[in-house]
Amino acid sequence: MTRYLGAAAGAVALMLAAAALIFFFAPTDALQGPVQRIFYLHVSAAIAAFASFAVVLVGSVLYLWRGSVRADRLARAGALVGVVFTTVTLVMGMLWAKPIWGTYWTWDARLTSTLVLWIIYAGYLLVRRLAAPGRQAARFAAVVGIFGFIDVPVVYFSVDWWRTQHPGPVIATDALPPEMLFTFLFTMVCTLVLAGTLIAIRYRIETLMDTAPAAAIMNAPATHLEPAQ
Amino acid sequence: MTRSIAVAVAIARKDLLAEWRTRELVPALAQFVVLALVIANFGFQIDSRSAPAIAPGVLWLALVFAGLVAFGRAFAAEREQATLEAVLLTAAAPAAIFGGKALAAGLLLVLCEAVLLPALALFFGVPISFGLVFAVLLATVGMAALGCLFAAMVAQLRARELLLPLLTLPLWIPFIVAGGQAVQVAMGADGTMDQALKLLLDFDILFVVLTSLAARFVLDD
Amino acid sequence: MSAIVAESVSHWFGSEPALDAVDLVVERGDHVAVLGENGAGKTTLLRILATALRPSSGKLEIMGLDALRERRRLRGRMGYVAHAPGIYGALTAEENLAFFCDLRGADRARVPEALELARLTQVARRRASELSRGMQQRLAIARAVLHDPLLLILDEPDASLDAEGADLIAAVMNGRTAVLATHDQALATRLCQRALTLRRGRVLGQGSRLRIVQ
Numbered sequence: 189m190t191r192y193l194g195a196a197a198g199a200v201a202l203m204l205a206a207a208a209l210i211f212f213f214a215p216t217d218a219l220q221g222p223v224q225r226i227f228y229l230h231v232s233a234a235i236a237a238f239a240s241f242a243v244v245l246v247g248s249v250l251y252l253w254r255g256s257v258r259a260d261r262l263a264r265a266g267a268l269v270g271v272v273f274t275t276v277t278l279v280m281g282m283l284w285a286k287p288i289w290g291t292y293w294t295w296d297a298r299l300t301s302t303l304v305l306w307i308i309y310a311g312y313l314l315v316r317r318l319a320a321p322g323r324q325a326a327r328f329a330a331v332v333g334i335f336g337f338i339d340v341p342v343v344y345f346s347v348d349w350w351r352t353q354h355p356g357p358v359i360a361t362d363a364l365p366p367e368m369l370f371t372f373l374f375t376m377v378c379t380l381v382l383a384g385t386l387i388a389i390r391y392r393i394e395t396l397m398d399t400a401p402a403a404a405i406m407n408a409p410a411t412h413l414e415p416a417q
Numbered sequence: 418m419t420r421s422i423a424v425a426v427a428i429a430r431k432d433l434l435a436e437w438r439t440r441e442l443v444p445a446l447a448q449f450v451v452l453a454l455v456i457a458n459f460g461f462q463i464d465s466r467s468a469p470a471i472a473p474g475v476l477w478l479a480l481v482f483a484g485l486v487a488f489g490r491a492f493a494a495e496r497e498q499a500t501l502e503a504v505l506l507t508a509a510a511p512a513a514i515f516g517g518k519a520l521a522a523g524l525l526l527v528l529c530e531a532v533l534l535p536a537l538a539l540f541f542g543v544p545i546s547f548g549l550v551f552a553v554l555l556a557t558v559g560m561a562a563l564g565c566l567f568a569a570m571v572a573q574l575r576a577r578e579l580l581l582p583l584l585t586l587p588l589w590i591p592f593i594v595a596g597g598q599a600v601q602v603a604m605g606a607d608g609t610m611d612q613a614l615k616l617l618l619d620f621d622i623l624f625v626v627l628t629s630l631a632a633r634f635v636l637d638d
Numbered sequence: 639m640s641a642i643v644a645e646s647v648s649h650w651f652g653s654e655p656a657l658d659a660v661d662l663v664v665e666r667g668d669h670v671a672v673l674g675e676n677g678a679g680k681t682t683l684l685r686i687l688a689t690a691l692r693p694s695s696g697k698l699e700i701m702g703l704d705a706l707r708e709r710r711r712l713r714g715r716m717g718y719v720a721h722a723p724g725i726y727g728a729l730t731a732e733e734n735l736a737f738f739c740d741l742r743g744a745d746r747a748r749v750p751e752a753l754e755l756a757r758l759t760q761v762a763r764r765r766a767s768e769l770s771r772g773m774q775q776r777l778a779i780a781r782a783v784l785h786d787p788l789l790l791i792l793d794e795p796d797a798s799l800d801a802e803g804a805d806l807i808a809a810v811m812n813g814r815t816a817v818l819a820t821h822d823q824a825l826a827t828r829l830c831q832r833a834l835t836l837r838r839g840r841v842l843g844q845g846s847r848l849r850i851v852q
Contacts, residue, residue: 252634304587311583318574321652323692327634328570332584335563335627339588342623346591346616350598353608420743427740435728438765502690503724503781507741508713637709638692 192389199385202378206371214371223287228372230280232379233273234302240270240383241309245337248330260326261398263333265390267312269383274306297348304343308336421513428504428517429524432491436525442490446483446529453479454536463541472541473600476533477593480553480560481586483529488564489581491522492572501572505637515565515632523561527554544603548610552599555617556592562621562628563588570635591620639702641666641789641815642687647696649682649839656682657693658839669811671826672819674836680819681721681793683836687817688718688791701788714742717782717810719792723774727767731758731777734766735784742785749784755809756780757802772800779803783810790816796825 210228217224247263250256281299282292293299312332319325364372436442457475461467495501504514530553537543567584571577598606599613642664649657657679664670672680685691686698689709698705700712725734735749753759756776761769766777775798782790795807795818808829811818820826826833835842 300590304590307583308587311580311587314576314580314583315570315574318576318580322650322694323638324573327638328574331566331570331631331634335588335631338623338627339591342591342620343587346594346620349612349616350594353598353601353606423743424741427737431726431729431733431737434733435726438728498727499720499722499724500726502720503738503778504741506688506690506713506716506718507738507785508710509741510710 192392195385196389199378199382202381206375206378209371209374214368215365220288223284226280226284228375229379230277230284231372232376233276233280235376236379236383237270237273237277237305239380240266240273240387241305241333241337241340242266243387244270244309244312244333248333251326251330252334257326257398258395260330261391261394262387263330264316264394265387267309267316267329267333268390269386271306271309271313272386273379273383274302274309277302278306295347297344297351300347301340301344305336305340308332308339312336421510421516424509424513425517425520428509428514429520432518432521433524435494436521442487442525443528446487446525447532449486450479450483450529450533451536453482454533454540458540465542468541468543469601469604469606472537472543472604473597475541476537476543476553476600477597479533480526480530480556480596481589481593483533484526484557484560484564484589485582485585487526487529488522488561488568488585489571489577491518491565492568493577496572501636511633511636512629514636515569516629518569519561519565519628522565523557526557526561530554530557542604543600546603546610548614549599549603552596552610552614552617555614555621556596559592559617559621559624560589562625566628566631566635569632588624592617595620639666640664640699641668641701642817643697643699644687645697647683647686647693647698649679649686649691649694656839657686657836659696660836660839660841662834662841662844664815664817666815668832669816669818669830671830671833672817672836673821673823673826673833674842677838678836679839680836682839684718684791684793684817684819685720688716689713690718690720714785715787716789716791717785717787719775719779719782719790719795721793721797723771723778725766725774725777725781728765730763730765731769731773732762734777735781738781739784744785752780752784755783756806770800771798772803775799776803776806779806779810783814788815790814792816792818794819794821796820796822
């Protein structure tokens with residue numbers, strides 16, 4: 189219990205440090221102005237989301253291959269955290285897009301595949317909820333998780349190919365000056381640590397829910413719990 | 418292996434026979450498709466200039482919705498009659514069962530396409546070239562594989578009308594993109610049909626292999 | 639080698655317990671009746687024996703094979719009559735049987751004899767949806783033995799059956815190992831030498847004398 193609290197506090201502290209860097213260390217972008225600062229968290233969140241879904245993929249494959257319930261729990265945790273980070277990515281992207289491009293949305297390869305990503309793993313969570321708890325939910329969700337992960341690059345590729353036939357708005361990416369690069373890398377690391385901590389905490393919750401449903405929810409905040417298998 | 422093919426063929430034949438007896442699905446699909454075209458005609462400003470821009474969208478919209486109905490029904494009947502378990506308990510390979518169902522549902526969708534393409538030619542002036550037909554057929558293969566896999570999953574759950582599109586559409590996007598391009602090329606846009614066809618074939622191979630592997634986790638415990 | 643050895647088989651649906659540490663041994667050639675009220679877990683147990691359902695825990699060995707690993711092999715040697723007939727309404731009785739023959743790789747020549755056994759020859763060409771519930775059930779029973787299985791699992795096959803049905807059940811159980819779930823005490827006494835009674839997922843009693851247990 190206390191080690192999760194400690195990890196969470198550490199992750200939050202790191203994020204605050206990243207925020208400090210973003211607002212006080214990184215220079216203001218000459219072209220886009222202060223709005224550009226969204227980029228640090230937006231891209232970091234996207235990377236954290238992909239990393240989380242990679243965790244889902246590994247957990248799903250392991251579950252189907254080995255029947256490991258722990259792998260399934262890991263997949264569950266990864267999916268939830270991944271959907272949260274994807275939502276953050278999409279929202280921040282839209283907030284950034286409006287002042288810069290004049291529109292909240294455009295159907296280019298990157299945005300389309302991020303939206304598809306969100307839909308797929310929202311579907312994953314829904315399937316988990318609707319299927320019979322236990323084997324059916326784990327099996328079905330694992331299939332969705334695996335297909336979803338493979339689908340995203342396929343969607344990206346096909347939309348990208350289509351865009352070569354129908355050129356649309358281009359997202360310019362200039363080289364980053366060193367302060368910006370450092371800020372971005374630092375933020376990315378902090379965000380990945382946050383994602384990892386969230387997954388670990390969620391994994392713990394899923395373990396408790398598996399082993400002692402009602403008791404876990406009632407007792408968790410106050411008592412000192414034994415680590416589960 | 419030959420056993421599996423025999424099983425898949427038996428199942429496909431059975432499904433087609435059942436459809437022939439009840440005649441529920443194909444007329445409904447054909448009617449839906451023609452209706453979609455008529456609505457598109459009133460909803461969009463169709464003239465010879467806008468037709469090439471709109472026709473691909475109309476084709477794929479109609480096909481996607483028809484596909485959702487067709488593949489959804491493939492397993493709905495099994496669920497209603499409690500027959501899927503009986504079939505599994507014959508020791509038939511789940512991949513073969515899945516293949517047979519996808520084959521039958523795909524063929525029924527092709528029948529629907531046999532109505533859709535001429536109607537498109539009629540209302541939108543889409544030229545029915547060999548390349549276009551081939552593109553639509555290739556896309557149907559992949560869509561059938563994916564649609565039937567998730568239809569099988571969703572048939573065992575609640576909220577199926579919501580879940581099937583949610584799970585299937587993201588996986589159909591590559592087919593819609595490549596297929597849409599094929600229609601545009603057929604109507605005179607730049608680019609080659611070959612590119613679109615190659616993409617569709619690649620997607621087919623990828624997803625047919627994957628769905629065949631996944632079938633046993635979806636159909637059986 | 640016993641036909642069935644079930645060791646501490648338990649099953650939960652979510653957090654709902656359905657079977658609690660059921661032990662069962664069925665020898666070759668035995669006819670065992672599974673008795674109990676509705677909701678006692680008979681169907682769950684039979685589905686687990688038929689490999690239609692994976693138990694949450696426990697060990698199960700059928701005909702010498704691990705029932706959890708060798709399900710497909712076992713399915714080829716077992717027949718199962720479920721609670722619902724599970725036949726295709728749009729197909730005729732004959733076509734239903736022919737289809738399942740094809741699935742099992744059995745010779746289609748067996749279809750006429752199966753129809754004869756189930757007294758369905760007259761209605762062979764009629765669509766299954768037009769048959770009475772009793773006839774559909776007979777069709778399902780005939781289907782279960784198309785491939786001449788060694789072991790037969792029947793879940794309340796008499797539920798909607800007519801008088802001819804009872805003879806059919808006796809006929810298909812003859813010469814095979816069979817597990818029969820039923821409410822009908824008379825049928826159980828007539829056809830089985832042993833009985834197992836379930837109550838709320840637990841084995842209440844097993845014995846060679848059938849008793850009515852409250």
